[in-house]
Amino acid sequence: MSTSTLGEAQALAEANEPQWSLGTDEATKKEASRLISGGKWSLSATRMGIEREFKFKTFAKTMVRIFINQIADQCKVKKHHPEWANVYNKVTIRWTTHNPEGLSYKDVEMAKFCDDKGTELGEIGEGKIERGGQIASTGSGHGANVLNNLLGKGVQECGPCSGPSKASKSP
Numbered sequence: 001m002s003t004s005t006l007g008e009a010q011a012l013a014e015a016n017e018p019q020w021s022l023g024t025d026e027a028t029k030k031e032a033s034r035l036i037s038g039g040k041w042s043l044s045a046t047r048m049g050i051e052r053e054f055k056f057k058t059f060a061k062t063m064v065r066i067f068i069n070q071i072a073d074q075c076k077v078k079k080h081h082p083e084w085a086n087v088y089n090k091v092t093i094r095w096t097t098h099n100p101e102g103l104s105y106k107d108v109e110m111a112k113f114c115d116d117k118g119t120e121l122g123e124i125g126e127g128k129i130e131r132g133g134q135i136a137s138t139g140s141g142h143g144a145n146v147l148n149n150l151l152g153k154g155v156q157e158c159g160p161c162s163g164p165s166k167a168s169k170s171p
Contacts, residue, residue, distance in 0.1 A: 019048045021102035028105045035111055049083075049096025049103055050111055054118045055125035056089045064089055070117050071110075080106040 018032060032050065035041040041050045056064050068084075068091060075081045083094040093114055095107035 016043065017047070018043055018050075018103040019046070019101070021097045021104035021107075022100040024102070024104055028108050031112075032103055032108045035108065040115070041111055044094055044096065046096075047103075048101055049094050050107060051092065051094035052111075052114075053125075054091045054093065054114070054123050056122060057124060059088050064091060067091060067117055067121050071114060074110065074113055078106060078110060080110055082110065 018029075020029065035050060036043055041052045043049075044051050054067065056067070059065070064086065068086060071082070071084075071093070080095075080097075083096065085092045093111075095111050096102070097104040097107055
C-alpha cells in the first residue's frame with residue numbers, strides 16, 4: 001500500500017472516530033463502538049454523540065408517551081439530558097455531553113437504557129440514522145423530514161445546553 005493510500009485510510013478512520021469527552025475510559029469507548037456497530041445507533045454528524053430513532057406501532061397504544069416519560073425520569077436521576085424530537089409514533093434521540101464536550105460514559109449508559117425501554121415497550125423497526133441526521137431505516141417520507149428538521153432546528157436554537165455550565169458558576 002502506498003504512503004498516500006495509508007494516509008487516506010488513516011484520515012477515513014479518524015473521520016469515523018467519535019470525539020470523546022475528556023476522561024472517557026477505554027471500556028466506554030468499546031461499548032460505544034459496540035452500540036454503533038450493532039446497527040441501531042449512529043455517530044452524529046459532529047462525531048460528538050450517538051443518535052437513533054425509536055418507532056412504535058402508534059402513539060398511545062404502544063406507549064410512546066410512557067417511553068418518553070421513562071427516559072425523562074432517568075434523565076433526572078442521571079442528571080443528563082438528550083436532544084430529542086417526537087412526531088406521532090417516532091422518537092429521535094441524540095446523546096452527547098456538553099461539558100466536557102464529546103461522547104461520554106453518560107451518553108453510552110443512557111443509550112443502553114433507551115434500548116432496554118424501547119424493547120420493553122414494543123419498539124418496531126430498525127431505527128438507524130445516517131450521519132448528518134438523515135434517518136435511514138425506519139424514517140422515510142414526511143415524518144422523517146419533520147423529525148430531522150425539529151432535531152436540527154432545536155440544536156441550533158438551543159445551543160450547547162439550556163443553562164450555564166458548572167465551570168462558569170461562581171463558588
